[in-house]
Amino acid sequence: MNSTSPAGPGALRLIFPQWQGASGPAAHQLHRGVDAHDTQLTYNLGPALLQLMAPDHDGPTAYVPVSTDTADEALATVNGIYARDAVVRQLREALKILRDAEPRSVVTFGGECSVSVAPFSHLASVYGDSLAVLWIDAHSDTGVPGDTYTGFRSMALATLAGEGDAGIIAELPALIPPANILQVGLRHWDDEGIAVKERLGIQTAGMTGTPRDNRRVLEWIAGTGAQQLAVHIDLDVIDRRDFTGSVGQNTDGMRMSDVVSLVNDAAAAADIVGLSLTEHIPTELMRLGGLLRDLPV
Known part of the structure; x- marks a missing residue:
């Protein structure tokens, strides 16, 4: 394929507006002027906007049904995972869509980072060890249940590598060998998941976008022998000078052009069969939503 646009027979666009993996409302009080639960639900709005702005798509599009219930009982922390019941239910829905559609390539619009778990696991079941993963993210996402942060988004990559909640891992059709995972853009080296990442031996590459850094990524791809790639992009990896619609608020991130x-x-080195865009948080629009609720419209 050698294209940055996964396409061709079996291509699927998956709209997965999951927000529950981003932990509880207390983690979202930072967005001044927006109700904490509304801030959680921006993860639900973000994928719809990505779909609206994305180029036309000739293949099938599927929508994962995601609950918007913010009641305490719906978001209970179970086995160290916030809103685990909703996360598992929605993971099963996504996997069912993928089983029925049998796509050989998937573009996913999320939602928080854990939306990549279902499509990447599906692609691993299709391509086996020929699939490698580029995880472009400011955070490691290799946390595990029992960590201080209970959001499943922080556990997404560890889960794909077979580390974490045994019940969730048992739902997956395939796992990604840690040797076939490369993290790019990682800058939160104080996350609890770093110890798991290092124990698993997941490698990292530079984040500046220089030719030297890109060469390191290409050399890594060649070393894996992979013929296919799944690319996860958490928008928090992007420098806020280029984009502010995510949780990333620093000016030490990757530029969009990088x-x-x-x-x-990477597309010149292997076929990109999976691409996820995650963590789009349009908080300004949620503020506008608050205004609309307060006006007689």
């Missing part, structure tokens, strides 16, 4: 350059270079 991300595009990296993905284009």
Whole structure:
């Protein structure tokens, strides 16, 4: 394929507006002027906007049904995972869609980072060890139940590598060998998941987008022998000078042009059969929603 746009027979666009993996409302009080539960639900709105702005798509599109219930009982922390029941239910829905559609390539619009678990596991079941993963993210996402942070998004990559909640891992059709995972853009080296990442031996590459850094990624792909790639992009990896619609608020991230350059270079080395865009948080629109609720419209 050698394209940055997964396409061709079996291509699927998966709209997965899951927000429950982003932990509880207390973690979202930072967005001034927006109700905490409304801030959680921005993860639900983000994928719809990505779909609206995305280029036309000739293949099938599927929507994972996601609950918007913010009642305490619906979001109970179980086995160290916030809103585990909703996370598991929605994971099963996504996996059912993938089983029925049998796509050989998937573009996923999320939602928080754990939306990549279902499509990447599906692609691993299709391509086996020929699939490698580029996880472009400011965070490691290799946390496990029992960590202080209980959101499943922080556990997404560890789960794909077979580490974490045994019940959730048992739902997956295939796992990704840690040797076939490369993290790019990681800058939160104080996350609890770093110890798991290092124990698993998941490698990292530079984040500046220089030709030297991109060469390191290409050399890593060649070393895996992978013919296919699944690329996860958490928008928090992007420098806020280029984009502010995510949880990333620092100016030490990757520039948008660096991300595009990296993905284009990677596409020349292997077929991109999976691409996820996650963590789009349009909080300004949620503020506008609050205004609409307060006006007689």
